[in-house]
Amino acid sequence: MRRDNANERVGKRYKGFALETVNLALPEGCILGLIGENGAGKTTLIKLLLGMAQGKGEIRVLGRDIRREGAAIRQETGVVLDEACFPEGLDALQVNRVLRDTYTHWREDEFFRLLKRLSLPERKPFKEFSRGMKMKLAIAAALSHEAKLLILDEPTGGLDPIVRDEILDLFYDFTRDAGHSILISSRIVMDLEQRQMCIRDSIVTDLEKLCDYVAFLHQGRLLFLEEKDALLERYGVVRCSKAECAAFAPGTVRGMREGAYGVEALCERALLPRGVACTRPSVEDVIVLTAKEGLK
Numbered sequence: 001m002r003r004d005n006a007n008e009r010v011g012k013r014y015k016g017f018a019l020e021t022v023n024l025a026l027p028e029g030c031i032l033g034l035i036g037e038n039g040a041g042k043t044t045l046i047k048l049l050l051g052m053a054q055g056k057g058e059i060r061v062l063g064r065d066i067r068r069e070g071a072a073i074r075q076e077t078g079v080v081l082d083e084a085c086f087p088e089g090l091d092a093l094q095v096n097r098v099l100r101d102t103y104t105h106w107r108e109d110e111f112f113r114l115l116k117r118l119s120l121p122e123r124k125p126f127k128e129f130s131r132g133m134k135m136k137l138a139i140a141a142a143l144s145h146e147a148k149l150l151i152l153d154e155p156t157g158g159l160d161p162i163v164r165d166e167i168l169d170l171f172y173d174f175t176r177d178a179g180h181s182i183l184i185s186s187r188i189v190m191d192l193e194q195r196q197m198c199i200r201d202s203i204v205t206d207l208e209k210l211c212d213y214v215a216f217l218h219q220g221r222l223l224f225l226e227e228k229d230a231l232l233e234r235y236g237v238v239r240c241s242k243a244e245c246a247a248f249a250p251g252t253v254r255g256m257r258e259g260a261y262g263v264e265a266l267c268e269r270a271l272l273p274r275g276v277a278c279t280r281p282s283v284e285d286v287i288v289l290t291a292k293e294g295l296k
Contacts, residue, residue, distance in 0.1 A: 021057060022222045024215060028148075029178040031171070033207035033228075034185040035287055036217035042185045045217065046151060049183070050079065062148055075104055078142030078150045080135070088127035092120060092137060103145035114140035118166060132163040139167060143174060150174065152184040156206050168210060184211070208283040216287055223290060228283065236269045236278025237285055248272070255289035266290065 022045065026032045036042045047053040049061060051070035059066045061073045086095055092115055100106045115122060118136040129137065135155055142150055150171075156164040174180050186207055207214065208228070215225040224231070235254065238245070241262045245253060249271055256265040266281060266289035281289075 022217075024222065024225060026149075026181050026183055026213070028181050029175065030212040031175060031182040031184065031210055032213040032215060032225075033211035033283075034183060034215045034217060035207070036185075036187070037291070038187060039219075040217045041220045042187075042217055043153070046153060046183075046185065049151060050074070050077070076146070076148045078145070078147035080138045080142050080150070080152045080155050082153045086126045086134075086137070088125065090126050091124055092122045095126075095137070095141065099141055099145070105146040107144050107146065111140060111144035114143060114170075132159045135159065136163070136167065139170060143170065148180055150180075150182045150184075152182065154185060154187060164206060168206060171210060205284070214283055214286075216290060218291055231286060232280055232283070234269060235266050235281050235286060236272065237281045237289075238265045238267050238272070238276060238278045239263070240265070240276075255291070257289060264289070 022041075024045075034042055034045070044053060044055075048055050048059055049066065051059075051066045051074070054067075062076055064073055066073055090098070096108060096111055099111075100108060112122075114120075115137075118140060120133060120137055120140065126134065126137070139152075139155060142152075156167055159167070171182060171184075175182060184207065211228055213225065214228050214231055216223045226234075239262060242258065245256060245263050245265050248267065252267050252271040254266040254268065256263045266286060267278060269278065272278060
């Protein structure tokens, strides 16, 4: 049986916001996509996993308690945040020297191999890097100290398709080792005027290609955490009139959006009447249509 490389049952409260008790487990050898809007609690959840915030409940990372063994866990965890940060005056050679003294299992040869693979200069100051270059340098660092778990906050957001593909290839290579896992977060954007959600850039498309599991965090609540293929088999998208949709059995419709020619409804396939046609949803369909129920 595979162990969980990240296992969390925890909650956290701030003034005006509460992250409700979240039961989240990431099996080793798998990639989990954590999706939510701004303020949903993704950053809080990541901080709890990294031991950067305290909350109620149990948090185990790589099979160990983050509160008791946080320093050891961080040695085996690679972290890339949305705004990759190194001191602006440092170049890659200096970053290597700093991290060599930080991580017990720092692999200088791997770091420079990744710099070459990602076409990153060794002597250019970090402040002169583009966003894509900064993200690639942060990922190279995260992959160069024998990490077993990567925690990534929107690592492909705002990047051009070529750079995104380079980064996704690195993630595929990392998870070829059955003991490696990735938690990767993505943001959806709420249009307050239109009362709808939209997906930022192509990140969810990346997650659909990459992830084994998908979790959706909305307004501090974990709405679902499911294996991706099972999730997409469970639901179907039905296009019909609003009256036809209303006639379905209770619990059939998970979410819907109205258009000029009827509605598009996310439905439980098993509850649909015989003969009703439905199409396989994308991860984006499931997220957006589920979120719309929370915006009513």
